[in-house]
Amino acid sequence: MAIHPLERRWFVVSILLVLVMGLFVLYTAWAAGIHPPSNVEAIDSTRLHLTPEFAEDHLGVERTKDGTVVARIVMARYMVHPQEITLPADTPIVIRAASADVLHGLHVAGTNIGTQVVPGYVSEVRTTIRFDRVAAIGTANPDGSVTVPLFCNEYCGLGHQSMWGRVRVTKP
């Protein structure tokens, strides 16, 4: 089978490009811990405040019996509920977020917590916040903890820029 030399060169270049992009994905996944959350769990967003898990009084941070730290967050135009939470650094945590209306995005600066919050589903992120990373960009508090912003990074309407919250990260 005869292959034109120019075609052969294009073949090599395209394979190299695929390999480079593949390496880039693997690097961010391993070194920076960035990968798409894969939790698929349905919930009725219109009745969110009437569900036991995302009831108003049940939001925020809870330490379960087995020691896991779970933070439950509801995003609704144009606020994050609760507005301020405290999470321990260097400890396995679970973020469970749901939208009460439209598509939102949940991002915590200085961490790999970043997920779409799709109405009708519970978004779950399991991670460990690294104190050195949040300390590098956050605001230091007198008690030694660091505060970083939490915000909506999926345009959700006219008040999108108001959807801010704060995460206080404490030393383990």
Next chain:
Amino acid sequence: MKRGAALAAAAGALAASVAVSGPSSKVAWTVETVRLVRSGDAAHGKKLHEDCAGCHGDAGVIDTPDVPNLAGQDALYTFKQLSDYKEGTRGSPIMGEAAKPLSEKDMADLAAFYASLPSARAPAAVPAQASAVVPLARLGDGARLMPACDACHGARGAGDSGSYGMPKLSGQKFDDMATQLTTFRSGERANDVYRVMRDVCKHLTDAEIAGLAAYYSGTEGKPPAAPTPAK
């Protein structure tokens, strides 16, 4: 005797804590509920309104300072308030009684009737008392994590049909608006799902409450005295 009083106080506190736990509103904007309200029968609502006209006026507009104007109000909002009064999640002896006999369909019909009436609009000029809060109302305050009032309530409170159950504020009374903001701040009014209004109002100063009431009502007034604690 003292012990009995302490016991009664403890029982009262327990009853109060039971009353506040649970959802702040039982209304959920499911497809069925939104359809029910959107298909409300304004003609039937007009008949039901005969019992309400004494306080709220024949055309849903009244001069009484602390009674809200209902004319032109967003139907989903009116429906939710009536439902909350009936369920007791919004407390009011008068409105609780008034809403008790209403069925869900009656509430939808009343809401449709009020939404069909021409609303009382605030004068276009912004009162001097409101000038300091205009940036807060239009842009919010990031330092206090407060979203702009207008983001949900529409430009100068004209309403936002894209949000479910957000009231129009334009043309409301100064006194009523100041009372609502003050009672949200104290937690006495707590039928806002996920504490939206309580979380916003907890940051407001008395002067800001008066300014916002002036901004949306278009009239100036005095901030109300601190409300009595929630029963």
